[in-house]
């Protein structure tokens with residue numbers, strides 16, 4: 241950290257502390273004082289299954305991209321616990337504002353795999369998902385969803401609804417004014433919004449230390465007048481526990497919270513990226529030891545709640561679901577060209593009827 | 606002469622400008638070690654150092670504003686915005702500061718900066734990666750807007766943009782970044798920033814375009830030639846300011862004009878050219894000026910992007926229509 245200049249003579253007018261939450265270590269052992277739900281084996285198994293499904297889905301998406309049947313795709317390999325832990329702490333009526341790195345959260349919330357494939361395959365129907373009615377589509381312009389989250393939370397507050405907006409982003413997003421502006425207003429208006437930053441150490445090729453000289457990202461909350469904490473983002477129990485606490489506080493009118501989930505992007509940024517250009521395979525290899533799925537599996541195995549057979553059954557089940565989703569995606573024909581006007585306005589203004597007609601001609605041809 | 610793709614020509618021009626002038630600095634997201642997501646800046650950080658090739662934090666507003674401050678200090682910043690869809694935060698800096706710093710201070714402070722951004726559709730990119738918002742920028746007084754359509758013009762125009770004493774937006778069509786290799790001599794020679802290029806001479810109709818759309822426009826001209834119609838094709842290359850005289854001279858010769866752009870129709874730059882012809886070239890017109898453009902719809906995701914973009918057929922059909930007009 242940069243040592244800040246300080247005149248020791250002057251009185252101290254503010255102090256702050258930050259804490260880090262971590263329970264399930266890479267060793268597969270629970271440490272500290274885990275939350276009550278950590279003894280609910282069925283719940284832990286559902287988290288494991290959700291992370292495994294996310295990973296299997298990512299693998300399939302990459303295979304589709306590599307064979308020219310999907311557009312650019314961002315895997316969340318190694319970061320599954322951030323998405324699954326956060327989403328699993330939400331209530332159905334809360335609103336998720338995800339980034340492109342939160343497939344696991346979208347799946348948990350009920351977005352269908354074929355819908356996610358449609359989006360990355362270049363079809364707007366992927367954003368018209370059938371599950372969580374008020375969730376936002378994932379945001380590609382980095383950090384632009386942060387102020388939307390504050391707006392959503394403001395509406396909850398105005399209507400006195402006990403709901404919370406959950407905004408997910410990456411470490412790079414914290415460098416944008418958008419994020420600071422959103423947090424600043426959330427603090428001022430004491431909004432029911434939780435910001436979850438998946439700090440995977442990289443923003444494409446730019447390492448975390450070039451984003452900010454700040455010691456942590458969590459401490460950015462303090463300047464905005466609310467609390468923040470770091471969590472082990474590869475520990476799904478810690479992510480879920482942190483999100484649960486923040487959601488309960490926000491729901492109770494105590495205002496916003498920022499969670500910095502420390503994780504690591506084990507994959508390329510997207511299928512269009514080649515991370516070998518800017519980071520060493522040794523660095524990545526070392527981080528595999530910390531990935532979230534193996535440690536939860538090890539824990540459950542230790543508890544005799546999970547075995548080889550369960551693992552095999554899960555793998556084939558994920559495989560079957562992913563294949564079925566891919567087949568359904570591949571069997572979906574493109575929309576008619578004129579459909580680009582279908583949802584442009586509530587009612588297409590007269591001025592554009594001619595353009596739509598021209599495209600209707602094109603689709604007939 | 607060595608051959609280069611358009612993106613390689615950009616790299617050559619950047620390297621040349623940096624070697625010639627120690628005040629030139631590059632900044633942007635992933636421009637350093639990674640060499641830019643399209644590799645436009647590849648090799649430049651290792652050659653010129655991380656003080657002159659800066660990987661910035663993720664903020665487009667920052668990149669735009671840093672350029673203004675650096676330029677006011679006499680540096681020659683060349684900022685890269687990763688995709689045009691992320692350019693919009695820079696418009697604040699361009700419209701409120703870069704374009705008018707000279708004017709506000711009556712020349713005491715100036716803004717010799719370049720903002721480069723890849724733009725346009727046709728590469729099956731994700732949402733927000735295929736926009737063509739050039740008209741929005743060309744609407745800002747005090748800016749220059751430049752769009753190359755070939756490797757050699759990319760080289761010469763980028764050098765000119767960097768050497769220009771005023772702010773320049775330099776938009777690079779991603780669809781043709783690697784479409785062709787052409788001879789590019791790394792001779793440090795700049796091209797003028799307000800001269801259009803006649804890519805094909807013709808008598809019957811003038812086809813005007815810029816950037817990647819010139820591919821379809823030239824193909825349409827070829828198709829028309831087979832039918833006995835002779836099309837003149839103009840690469841506007843610089844939108845602001847643009848070469849009105851070249852447009853008017855061509856229309857005076859052909860009497861017919863079709864303007865082609867990928868961006869949405871309403872308020873697109875084609876409207877500006879059509880208005881200019883109406884004001885200054887009406888007497889030479891034998892037919893209405895037509896536009897072949899993207900639709901007034903949100904840029905669709907890749908499955909429909911081809912339907913959105915002007916096709917050879919649409920361009921040729923418009924040209925036939927004006928040629929048949931009487």
Ligand SMILES: Cc1ncc(C[n+]2csc(CCOP(=O)(O)OP(=O)(O)O)c2C)c(N)n1
Pocket residue numbers: 341380381382383409410411412413414438440442443444505509634663665687691
């Ligand atoms: C405003 C904006 N600028 C640039 C980009 C291009 N881009 C896509 S992802 C990315 C890096 C984001 O890093 P981070 O916020 O850490 O999220 P991660 O991808 O690591 O999950 C960049 C620069 C973008 N999508 N949006």
Ligand SMILES: [Mg+2]
Pocket residue numbers: 410411412438439440441442443444
């Ligand atoms: Mg990141």
